[in-house]
Amino acid sequence: xxxxxxxxxxxxxxxxxxxxxxxxxxxxxxxxxxxxxxxxxxxxxxxxxxxxxxxxxxxxxxxxxxxxxxxxxxxxxxxxxxxxxxxxxxxxxxxxxxxxxxxxxxxxxxxxxxxxxxxxxxxxxxxxxxxxxxxxxxxxxxxxxxxxxxxxxxxxxxxxxxxxxxxxxxxxxxxxxxxxxxxxxxxxxxxxxxxxxxxxxxxxxxxxxxxxxxxxxxxxxxxxxxxxxxxxxxxxxxxxxxxxxxxxxxxxxxxxxxxxxxxxxxxxxxxxxxxxxxxxxxxxxxxxxxxxxxxxxxxxxxxxxxxxxxxxxxxxxxxxxxxxxxxxxxxxxxxxxxxxxxxxxxxxxxxxxxxxxxxxxxxxxxxxxxxxxxxxxxxxxxxxxxxxxxxxxxxxxxxxxxxxxxxxxxxxxxxxxxx
Amino acid sequence: xxxxxxxxxxxxxxxxxxxxxxxxxxxxxxxxxxxxxxxxxxxxxxxxxxxxxxxxxxxxxxxxxxxxxxxxxxxxxxxxxxxxxxxxxxxxxxxxxxxxxxxxxxxxxxxxxxxxxxxxxxxxxxxxxxxxxxxxxxxxxxxxxxxxxxxxxxxxxxxxxxxxxxxxxxxxxxxxxxxxxxxxxxxxxxxxxxxxxxxxxxxxxxxxxxxxxxxxxxxxxxxxxxxxxxxxxxxxxxxxxxxxxxxxxxxxxxxxxxxxxxxxxxxxxxxxxxxxxxxxxxxxxxxxxxxxxxxxxxxxxxxxxxxxxxxxxxxxxxxxxxxxxxxxxxxxxxxxxxxxxxxxxxxxxxxxxxxxxxxxxxxxxxxxxxxxxxxxxxxxxxxxxxxxxxxxxxxxxxxxxxxxxxxxxxxxxxxxxxx
Numbered sequence: 001x002x003x004x005x006x007x008x009x010x011x012x013x014x015x016x017x018x019x020x021x022x023x024x025x026x027x028x029x030x031x032x033x034x035x036x037x038x039x040x041x042x043x044x045x046x047x048x049x050x051x052x053x054x055x056x057x058x059x060x061x062x063x064x065x066x067x068x069x070x071x072x073x074x075x076x077x078x079x080x081x082x083x084x085x086x087x088x089x090x091x092x093x094x095x096x097x098x099x100x101x102x103x104x105x106x107x108x109x110x111x112x113x114x115x116x117x118x119x120x121x122x123x124x125x126x127x128x129x130x131x132x133x134x135x136x137x138x139x140x141x142x143x144x145x146x147x148x149x150x151x152x153x154x155x156x157x158x159x160x161x162x163x164x165x166x167x168x169x170x171x172x173x174x175x176x177x178x179x180x181x182x183x184x185x186x187x188x189x190x191x192x193x194x195x196x197x198x199x200x201x202x203x204x205x206x207x208x209x210x211x212x213x214x215x216x217x218x219x220x221x222x223x224x225x226x227x228x229x230x231x232x233x234x235x236x237x238x239x240x241x242x243x244x245x246x247x248x249x250x251x252x253x254x255x256x257x258x259x260x261x262x263x264x265x266x267x268x269x270x271x272x273x274x275x276x277x278x279x280x281x282x283x284x285x286x287x288x289x290x291x292x293x294x295x296x297x298x299x300x301x302x303x304x305x306x307x308x309x310x311x312x313x314x315x316x317x318x319x320x321x322x323x324x325x326x327x328x329x330x331x332x333x334x335x336x337x338x339x340x341x342x343x344x345x346x347x348x349x350x351x352x353x354x355x356x357x358x359x360x361x362x363x364x365x366x367x368x369x370x371x372x373x374x375x376x377x378x379x380x381x382x383x384x385x386x387x388x389x390x391x392x393x394x395x396x397x398x399x400x401x402x403x404x405x406x407x408x409x410x411x412x413x414x415x416x417x418x419x
Numbered sequence: 420x421x422x423x424x425x426x427x428x429x430x431x432x433x434x435x436x437x438x439x440x441x442x443x444x445x446x447x448x449x450x451x452x453x454x455x456x457x458x459x460x461x462x463x464x465x466x467x468x469x470x471x472x473x474x475x476x477x478x479x480x481x482x483x484x485x486x487x488x489x490x491x492x493x494x495x496x497x498x499x500x501x502x503x504x505x506x507x508x509x510x511x512x513x514x515x516x517x518x519x520x521x522x523x524x525x526x527x528x529x530x531x532x533x534x535x536x537x538x539x540x541x542x543x544x545x546x547x548x549x550x551x552x553x554x555x556x557x558x559x560x561x562x563x564x565x566x567x568x569x570x571x572x573x574x575x576x577x578x579x580x581x582x583x584x585x586x587x588x589x590x591x592x593x594x595x596x597x598x599x600x601x602x603x604x605x606x607x608x609x610x611x612x613x614x615x616x617x618x619x620x621x622x623x624x625x626x627x628x629x630x631x632x633x634x635x636x637x638x639x640x641x642x643x644x645x646x647x648x649x650x651x652x653x654x655x656x657x658x659x660x661x662x663x664x665x666x667x668x669x670x671x672x673x674x675x676x677x678x679x680x681x682x683x684x685x686x687x688x689x690x691x692x693x694x695x696x697x698x699x700x701x702x703x704x705x706x707x708x709x710x711x712x713x714x715x716x717x718x719x720x721x722x723x724x725x726x727x728x729x730x731x732x733x734x735x736x737x738x739x740x741x742x743x744x745x746x747x748x749x750x751x752x753x754x755x756x757x758x759x760x761x762x763x764x765x766x767x768x769x770x771x772x773x774x775x776x777x778x779x780x781x782x783x784x785x786x787x788x789x790x791x792x793x794x795x796x797x798x799x800x801x802x803x804x805x806x807x808x809x810x811x812x813x814x815x816x817x818x819x820x821x822x823x824x825x826x827x828x829x830x831x832x833x834x835x836x837x838x
Contacts, residue, residue: 029607031578039586040578047613048581066701068734090612091580097645098609100672101694105606108697109733130647159450159459161510162467167458187524188448190517193509194466226516228549229648229680253519255674261648275520278527279699279706282485286705287698314528315487 004089004124007053008103008292012083013065013115013285015075018055022083024112026050029102030091048091053084064114065285078114080285094130096296097257099123104288115285121292123299125333131260131299133336136269138362141303141339144245144269145181146217150389151365153382154182154220156343158368161188165195169203171378175371176211176219178379179386182364185224187250187275197223197235205242212243222248222271222304232262240267246304251297252276263301271341272302282315290324298328298336304364306341310354313345318357325358339364346370347381347415348388348398348408355392365389375410384411423508423543426472427522427711431502432484432534432704434494437474441502443531445469448521449510467510472503483533484704497533499704513549515715516676518542523707534704540711542718544752550679550718552755555688557781560722560758563664563688564600565636569812570784572804573601573639574797575762577787580607584614588622590797594790595630595638597798598805601783604643606669606694616642616654624661631662641667641690641723651681659686665723670716671695682720690760691721701734709743717747717755723783725760729773732764737776744777758783765789766800766834767807767817767827774811784808794829803830 014021026032030050031040058080064071065078092098104118136144145152155175157168172183191197201223212218225235225247232254236247248271249259263270280287290307297305307324308316325340342354342363347370355361367385374381384407391401391408402409433440445451449469450459477499483490484497511517523537555563564571574594576587591602610616620642631637644654644666651673655666667690668678682689699706709726716724726743727735744759761773761782766789774780786804793800803826810820810827821828 031581039582039590044578044581048578066734067703068701068736091607092609093611095609095611095646095650097647097669097672098607098611098643101606101609101645101669101692104698105669105672105694106697106733108695108701109727109735110697111732111734159463159467162450162463163458171458187520188510188517190511190514190520192512192514192517224517226520227514227676228516229676230683231514232676250516250520250524253516253524253674254676255672255678257646257648257651257673257677258675258680261677261680264649273520275524276527278525278529279523282487282527283702283705284486286702308528313530314525315485315530316528317487 004126006087006089006099006103006124007084007122008087008118009082009084009120011080011115011117011119011285012113013061013078013080014113015064015069015071015078016112018057018079018081018083021112022052022055022085024110025083025107026052026085028110029105029107030087048088051086053086056082058082066114068111069114070111082119089124089126094127096131096260096299100256100296108286117285118288118292120289121295123295127299128333131301132263133298133301133333134303134338135266135301136303137337138339141269144218145220147181149361150393151361151363152181153385153389154184154364154366155180155371156184156186156366156368157189158186158372160186161192163195165200165203168195168200169207172204172221173207173211175378175382176208178382180219180382182220182222182366184222184248184271184366187224187273190224190226191231191235197225198238201238201242201244205244209243218245220245222246224248226250226254229258229261233265236262236266236268244268246271248273250275251302256296256300259302260300269303270301271304272297272306274306278315291327294324294328294338295332298332298338302338304339304341306343309342309344309346310350311345322357325360329360341366348385348411349416351388351392352398361389361393370415374407375414376407380407381411383407423545425506425508425518425522425543426503426541427506427537428501428503428539430499430534430536430538430704431532432480432497432499433532434483434488434490434497435531437476437498437500437502440531441471441474441504443529444502444526445471445504447529448524448526449506467507470505472505475501477501485533487530488533489530501538508543508545513546515550515718519675519715527705536704537707537711539708540714542714546718547752550720551682552717552720553722553757554685554720555722556756557758560688563637564639566600568780569808570780570782571600572801572808573603573783573785574599574790575603575605575785575787576608577605577791579605580611582614584619584622587614587619588626591623591640592626592630594797594801595627597801599638599801601639601641601785603641603667603690603785606643606692609643609645610650610654616644617657620657620661620663624663628662637664639664641665643667645669645673648677648680652684655681655685655687663687665690667692669694670721675715675719678721679719688722689720690723691716691725693725697734710746713743713747713757714751717751717757721757723758723760725762728761728763728765729769730764741776744779748779760785767804767830768835770807770811771817780808780812789834793826794833795826799826800830802826
């Protein structure tokens with residue numbers, strides 16, 4: 001009787017009894033109904049009912065975090081707790097969209113709580129039978145870029161939108177000649193009239209292929225193919241035919257089944273962009289933690305996954321970014337490794353702290369303005385970031401390393417002050 | 420120069436200047452970078468930059484709604500405002516996943532605000548060239564169910580999970596014999612080992628077809644086909660071959676491109692379930708309003724869309740439910756009508772208020788326990804709901820109507836007290 005189970009850990013907040021609230025969630029998301037119905041036998045409940053495995057009380061707060069919760073008559077305390085619930089595999093089978101409907105479906109709506117966030121899931125390894133995971137992951141990305149022993153260093157084509165294919169190709173050539181490992185489209189840039197993907201890929205890949213012929217090393221260009229599925233297949237084929245080595249997808253807006261379908265078809269690494277993610281996680285007791293989120297995408301087979309970066313320009317604290325990188329480095333089903341993409345306001349200065357706190361250089365390190373707006377131009381911006389990672393790896397303070405490295409010195413001068 | 424534009428309206432909250440914050444959002448989601456870069460010419464900005472169209476200041480609050488916002492040194496006021504931003508169509512073309520990356524992408528992450536919610540979008544009608552909209556909508560659903568002049572009345576198979584295909588078929592037969600118009604699977608029930616979809620559809624449709632042969636009217640069964648895309652196609656074909664007339668999908672977990680792909684293939688109405696929606700909207704200044712959400716799904720072509728119900732068991736206030744139903748009844752691109760699905764804790768008692776506040780009976784009215792747990796059984800539960808809608812349409816108070824209608828009387832007795 002060791003039927004596999006799926007575990008889901010939540011942070012909840014409630015003015016009612018935590019035990020009761022946990023039971024309501026378990027019931028609502030399995031065999032429960034709001035009134036007892038004839039078919040709801042004891043035998044059925046034994047087979048199908050989700051089970052509250054553990055409850056750990058945390059702090060209380062004096063105001064409800066979300067509106068619409070039922071409040072006891074005299075309650076001025078809202079208890080927070082971590083709750084783990086176990087779902088029988090037979091409730092959904094190997095079907096991730098329905099797992100999602102189960103562990104992050106209608107439970108956010110319940111008036112029994114004033115906050116509910118999915119912190120983590122433990123998906124049984126039998127799912128590996130259906131979900132193949134990343135095709136390339138860390139190792140495949142390193143092989144394709146020929147970058148070993150340090151982060152893959154990249155940039156985003158900026159401005160995000162507005163450049164013509166010709167301008168984009170020219171920019172990529174400049175970056176490629178400077179020795180960059182990786183370039184990506186912005187998530188806003190897919191296949192718009194002013195820069196049709198086919199034309200852009202043709203012109204950019206011509207530059208990349210020329211350069212590769214010269215250097216023997218091919219710059220990885222993550223082409224944003226986010227679109228309807230037929231178009232994504234067409235875009236993928238276009239990238240592949242042009243000798244491209246990566247496609248990028250806006251995960252939340254293409255969606256789980258769409259990316260999963262692409263994975264089946266895809267012959268290139270999938271660069272997963274999580275834009276819109278703030279909606280899922282910025283509130284402390286609503287939505288989903290990245291720890292849970294990244295497991296679904298790794299199962300589906302995303303090779304790279306954005307994690308924001310230390311000292312980023314967004315709301316997210318460093319602790320959360322570090323937690324995300326660490327979560328991605330935890331093996332899943334014996335592997336399923338995907339490469340964290342460190343991005344947002346990065347300019348090299350964060351290299352030592354990123355390495356110190358995460359212990360890894362198995363990262364794609366993406367700097368936008370940090371490279372493009374270097375006083376001596378993009379090539380110098382790139383060299384400055386390479387120097388910063390070299391200093392971090394050598395354990396030499398950036399300021400010291402900068403004494404012999406002009407590009408890093410200028411970068412520190414320009415961006416070091418803004419923090 | 421009347422290039423079509425897309426308008427997005429936001430509720431924002433910020434401790435900084437509202438004007439500046441609106442400009443940051445417009446910049447970040449179009450041609451902006453966090454530092455000026457060489458390619459960012461005036462000409463490019465003129466073509467590509469999103470434009471702040473209007474700002475309407477609302478109330479201030481004394482605490483930030485979300486963590487991580489930048490706060491001026493002495494600020495204790497957080498201004499809320501409605502902001503409308505105009506995006507040039509040429510930034511994305513007819514590509515809804517990229518429209519989503521634009522209007523609800525990385526902007527939730529910005530530290531310039533302490534709250535941001537997408538309230539509404541106005542998508543130019545040129546999108547109709549690519550997005551076909553609902554195949555069946557209200558009219559097609561009424562024709563398939565042969566229900567006119569009143570809501571399509573339905574129920575959810577409960578318990579949500581755990582019943583065998585045989586038990587499900589038996590239950591549907593009972594409901595069908597009682598005259599129900601519509602039955603749906605729960606969002607938790609898709610194709611699990613204990614109730615394989617193929618077997619369930621075969622047994623349930625046998626009952627439905629037999630009954631239809633007798634009565635000349637076919638009960639619509641929304642089969643939850645949520646799964647990976649290949650499986651969804653297979654499930655769809657199975658439903659179609661068995662004479663079924665509806666498929667159901669968990670929209671948020673299959674995702675935009677997945678449902679859009681299904682729509683291309685599908686020969687049946689798509690019943691759109693929004694489970695997980697609480698995560699998107701429960702917080703007052705984070706995420707998305709249903710008014711915006713439903714437009715994307717109508718464009719893609721969902722025929723039915725869940726809107727919760729008045730006096731529901733969830734957190735959502737009635738005003739919000741009414742707003743959702745009204746939003747769905749606003750014509751889009753000259754039509755694109757989709758049928759609101761009223762559900763959650765419904766038992767008939769909400770019929771008069773639902774009709775009064777929304778002015779429509781073009782609804783699928785779904786009651787779970789309200790039908791199944793009627794003291795005289797499901798058939799009586801169904802008749803009670805039919806009686807409640809009849810009373811509402813006739814403008815007769817339920818209590819008065821119940822004097823001559825035993826089933827309604829018993830329903831009022833059982834469920835009328837719990838509210």
